[in-house]
Amino acid sequence: MTQSVDADRATKRNVAVLVACQAILGAQMPMLFVVGTWAGKIVSPIACLATLPISLIVFGSMTTAPWLSPFMQRHGRKAGFILGASAGAVGAAISAYGLYMGSFALLLFGSYITGIYMSAQGFYRFAAADGASDSFRPKAISYVMAGGLLSAILGPQMNNAVAGWSPVPYMGSYIVVVLLNVFGMGLFFLLRLPKQAAATITDAPVRSRKELLKTPAILVAIICGMVAYALMNLIMTATPLAVVGCGFTDANANNVVMAHVLAMFAPSFFTGHLITRFGVHKIMGLGLAILACAGLVALSGVELGNFFVALILLGLGWNFGFIGATTLLTSSHSPQERGRVQGMNDAIVFGCVTVASLASGGLLNCSGGDILSGWTAVNVAMAPFLLLAGSALLWLTLRNASAKSTTP
Numbered sequence: 001m002t003q004s005v006d007a008d009r010a011t012k013r014n015v016a017v018l019v020a021c022q023a024i025l026g027a028q029m030p031m032l033f034v035v036g037t038w039a040g041k042i043v044s045p046i047a048c049l050a051t052l053p054i055s056l057i058v059f060g061s062m063t064t065a066p067w068l069s070p071f072m073q074r075h076g077r078k079a080g081f082i083l084g085a086s087a088g089a090v091g092a093a094i095s096a097y098g099l100y101m102g103s104f105a106l107l108l109f110g111s112y113i114t115g116i117y118m119s120a121q122g123f124y125r126f127a128a129a130d131g132a133s134d135s136f137r138p139k140a141i142s143y144v145m146a147g148g149l150l151s152a153i154l155g156p157q158m159n160n161a162v163a164g165w166s167p168v169p170y171m172g173s174y175i176v177v178v179l180l181n182v183f184g185m186g187l188f189f190l191l192r193l194p195k196q197a198a199a200t201i202t203d204a205p206v207r208s209r210k211e212l213l214k215t216p217a218i219l220v221a222i223i224c225g226m227v228a229y230a231l232m233n234l235i236m237t238a239t240p241l242a243v244v245g246c247g248f249t250d251a252n253a254n255n256v257v258m259a260h261v262l263a264m265f266a267p268s269f270f271t272g273h274l275i276t277r278f279g280v281h282k283i284m285g286l287g288l289a290i291l292a293c294a295g296l297v298a299l300s301g302v303e304l305g306n307f308f309v310a311l312i313l314l315g316l317g318w319n320f321g322f323i324g325a326t327t328l329l330t331s332s333h334s335p336q337e338r339g340r341v342q343g344m345n346d347a348i349v350f351g352c353v354t355v356a357s358l359a360s361g362g363l364l365n366c367s368g369g370d371i372l373s374g375w376t377a378v379n380v381a382m383a384p385f386l387l388l389a390g391s392a393l394l395w396l397t398l399r400n401a402s403a404k405s406t407t408p
Contacts, residue, residue, distance in 0.1 A: 023154070033236060096174035138280070142272030223389055230353045240256075
């Protein structure tokens with residue numbers, strides 16, 4: 001009991017630092033996910049490729065996770081986080097130069113490098129769980145995700161504030177992202193994360209990726225995390241272009257995205273408590289149901305209010321689904337399997353997010369004669385994936401209930 005309390009005390013200190021990292025460094029993601037589509041539209045040779053810079057960020061995250069997670073297991077979370085922030089600064093600088101030169105290729109290359117930062121940021125939630133007790137783990141994950149609440153406010157507002165910094169549209173946002181990474185990485189030196197004993201890492205057996213995927217809880221956690229994140233990205237990537245295409249302003253689009261990102265992270269103050277009280281399966285199921293409601297609201301009209309409500313529900317559904325999936329995943333593997341499982345999870349999740357962001361631009365711009373039919377296609381595309389995740393979660397719940405009933 002005393003060891004558990006001491007571990008949680010140390011974890012709370014790290015959680016406080018990670019919350020600050022999520023808030024300050026994390027502000028670059030809502031900034032880039034808004035201006036990336038607009039920058040892409042300016043320099044892209046084809047309208048259907050306007051969302052490709054966002055896709056390259058996510059693709060960069062997907063291809064980074066498989067090597068970054070083992071890197072962190074060997075060299076520590078801190079080294080991985082500093083590497084990620086450095087890549088974030090370099091990626092934004094390359095993107096800014098590409099925008100200045102009117103080079104779509106450079107904008108895409110910079111976006112890919114930025115994906116290394118996105119991958120590193122994704123591991124903040126796992127770092128919060130390191131060393132935490134079983135009861136505090138979902139709360140630690142949830143609190144770190146709550147740090148995104150401030151980033152949700154800072155990011156879009158910084159986009160608005162620097163809009164006139166440069167004669168090249170949106171270049172000011174990329175310059176601000178460089179500064180956020182350079183100055184923000186100093187926070188990582190405040191972390192005091194637990195170290196695994198060398199024997200634990202080298203001597204204990206580690207299951208293969210195929211064996212890990214045969215573990216029902218790991219499989220369902222990956223599926224639900226993948227669907228929650230991919231659908232959130234599918235809709236969010238299309239939203240700035242859809243809002244402006246329906247006759248509203250750039251500022252309206254920024255505000256809709258801000259409301260969405262607020263909804264993504266504000267519930268994190270209590271999501272961990274809800275998981276502890278009601279169980280991870282119920283909260284994940286609630287998240288999937290809310291994502292379905294987001295799609296229905298979006299399909300019901302294209303007034304500004306519809307965009308706000310749909311994107312708020314989208315953020316809330318992502319929060320419950322993704323934090324729930326992360327909690328389920330971290331409780332389903334041994335410590336020595338951490339690097340392999342977490343890297344595999346994020347590679348699969350962000351691989352599907354990459355496909356979703358690519359599909360988003362194609363569905364919105366190239367699936368119909370106008371923006372309305374494209375926006376409809378984007379939201380209808382959610383249905384089969386929600387059915388997949390819901391079925392997987394129901395299967396796991398029934399399987400666990402059956403196992404309990406047969407246990408003497």
